[in-house]
Amino acid sequence: xxxxxxxxxxxxxxxxxxxxxxxxxxxxxxxxxxxxxxxxxxxxxxxxxxxxxxxxxxxxxxxxxxxxxxxxxxxxxxxxxxxxxxxxxxxxxxxxxxxxxxxxxxxxxxxxxxxxxxxxxxxxxxxxxxxxxxxxxxxxxxxxxxxxxxxxxxxxxxxxxxxxxxxxxxxxxxxxxxxxxxxxxxxxxxxxxxxxxxxxxxxxxxxxxxxxxxxxxxxxxxxxxxxxxxxxxxxxxxxxxxxxxxxxxxxxxxxxxxxxxxxxxxxxxxxxxxxxxxxxxxxxxxxxxxxxxxxxxxxxxxxxxxxxxxxxxxxxxxxxxxxxxxxxxxxxxxxxxxxxxxxxxxxxxxxxxxxxxxxxxxxxxxxxxxxxxxxxxxxxxxxxxxxxxxxxxxxxxxxxxxxxxxxxxxxxxxxxxxxxxxxxxxxxxxxxxxxxxxxxxxxxxxxxxxxxxxxxxxxxxxxxxxxxxxxxxxx
Ligand code: ARG
Numbered sequence: 001x002x003x004x005x006x007x008x009x010x011x012x013x014x015x016x017x018x019x020x021x022x023x024x025x026x027x028x029x030x031x032x033x034x035x036x037x038x039x040x041x042x043x044x045x046x047x048x049x050x051x052x053x054x055x056x057x058x059x060x061x062x063x064x065x066x067x068x069x070x071x072x073x074x075x076x077x078x079x080x081x082x083x084x085x086x087x088x089x090x091x092x093x094x095x096x097x098x099x100x101x102x103x104x105x106x107x108x109x110x111x112x113x114x115x116x117x118x119x120x121x122x123x124x125x126x127x128x129x130x131x132x133x134x135x136x137x138x139x140x141x142x143x144x145x146x147x148x149x150x151x152x153x154x155x156x157x158x159x160x161x162x163x164x165x166x167x168x169x170x171x172x173x174x175x176x177x178x179x180x181x182x183x184x185x186x187x188x189x190x191x192x193x194x195x196x197x198x199x200x201x202x203x204x205x206x207x208x209x210x211x212x213x214x215x216x217x218x219x220x221x222x223x224x225x226x227x228x229x230x231x232x233x234x235x236x237x238x239x240x241x242x243x244x245x246x247x248x249x250x251x252x253x254x255x256x257x258x259x260x261x262x263x264x265x266x267x268x269x270x271x272x273x274x275x276x277x278x279x280x281x282x283x284x285x286x287x288x289x290x291x292x293x294x295x296x297x298x299x300x301x302x303x304x305x306x307x308x309x310x311x312x313x314x315x316x317x318x319x320x321x322x323x324x325x326x327x328x329x330x331x332x333x334x335x336x337x338x339x340x341x342x343x344x345x346x347x348x349x350x351x352x353x354x355x356x357x358x359x360x361x362x363x364x365x366x367x368x369x370x371x372x373x374x375x376x377x378x379x380x381x382x383x384x385x386x387x388x389x390x391x392x393x394x395x396x397x398x399x400x401x402x403x404x405x406x407x408x409x410x411x412x413x414x415x416x417x418x419x420x421x422x423x424x425x426x427x428x429x430x431x432x433x434x435x436x437x438x439x440x441x442x443x444x445x446x447x448x449x450x451x452x453x454x455x456x457x458x459x460x461x462x463x464x465x466x467x468x469x470x471x472x473x474x475x
Contacts, residue, residue, distance in 0.1 A: 005087050024084045024323050027330060032071050034120035035085050036064045037472045038113065041216040042196060043104055051107060051206050056100040063097040064089070068474055084323075085117070086110050107208050109200035111230040111318040116196040118325065120217065120472060122239055123191040125333045126184050127467045132340035133181045133246070134460055137174055139347040141453050144170040148450075149443065151428050152267065152357035153366045160366045163431045164441040166352065171449050176249040178453075181460050183242040188467060190235040194219035198229035201317035218470045231317040233307070236325050240304035243332045247297040250339055254290035257346065261287055266356045271349030274342075289346055293339045300335055303328035358428065365393050367403055367426040370434070374425045378417040388414050 004014060040061050047057035067089055070076040082088045087110070094101030144167035154164035194217065197203070197210035203226045214222050223229030260267040270287055278284035310324050361367075368389050375385035392414055396402055403426055411418035424430060436442040439449070 023080045025078050027327050028085045031117040031121050034117040036068045037474050038116045041213045045209055045212045049209050052103045056103050059097045059100040060104050063093045067092055086113050107204040107206035111200050112196050112198040119191050124471050126188045130184050130464045132337050133177050136340050136344040137177050139344040140170050140174045143347050147352050150354045153360045160364045162366050163361045163428045165446050168441045168446045173253050174453050180246040187238045187242050192220040194222045195229035198226035217472050227317045233325050236329050243336045244301045244304045247300045251294045251297040254294040257290040258287050269351045274346055274349050289342050296335050300332050303332045361428045367431050368393050370426050370431045375417055
């Protein structure tokens, strides 16, 4: 077994099982690009401040770029003995360029190095998540537009409540996703702080220039307290929390999708390409994607709980417990991006059964509020009107008919205020059209919501593009 990079004060090498237990290379290797970009910025700063020579800096930068290429071409040999991505790269660098490689870690600790890498990584992935949020939002807007005059029952308690536009329902999810987008914007801001230069915990005795590194890596600001810089994992907690809320939204949408494509509802049909069959029951067409998104929500919430629990009892500053921050957030990043991407496909491929949705409105009593509102507009107090409409529903149920089937005489037996225009007043289209209060389900209001959604999409796109431009690329 090779001697560890920190082996100076040790007389024995690390036990093999312990080595494996404490290694993070298996998962933190995905931050290789960030590690190399961070090291290039650090070495450039060391040379600029006269801490290492220009010649050494040049060797280091070239060596790191070669390593980047080796990794990207799949030729890099990751070693568990070298614990993590930071030491794997540093060891390879020293092998390749000799003594200069040993100067790279001057004025730096793995504690501020890993914090830097993770900040860069999360900052980059937030932008990727936002891209996928935008894609799903586009899919929802397209569907809301395509089905702009489709009427369905809106529900409370999963009981038919009032007629609404299908587009209105879809745009509710658009709104949730725009809050998700904004939450990730907040995560971005908290990841956009530069920790390097904190050293192990207390700063460094070398005359470093943190602002220079900040500028090279395009960070908005710098941690003002070195202890905080190496022990802060708020941005990871915030990512996991924004990711959990987002997944909860997708899970609710999934639950509705699953219900809607049951034979009982039959409101929508999913594309064959987005479903699977049963190995035994030939008739089955299962909405697996929606079920999986609903299922994966639990995993992402689990990562949030795990990280909160990990951090809650930690003394300052760095503790190895913090290495546990990575697997959860990496998995959450993959899960959220994948779930958003597949859901955009599901929405785009979804066929809507307008006739079934409409029937669910007409062959039911979701216009009972409108019947009461009709009487109120003719002067009756709402409480009284509520009772009359309730009586009408009761009578209809007894007779096995619906409100629209009642004759004018039947209505007038319940109240003399009813006139011939009652039929028109309780037609589903009228129920929808009349809910014209701001944010309501009327054709006009949903049209305004669509317009606002498109404007918001344009703003979000600009935010996304500006953040994407700020990412660091080693060329
Ligand atoms: N692999 C470690 C992590 O992910 C890097 C920091 C290690 N620092 C230390 N003092 N052991 O947290």
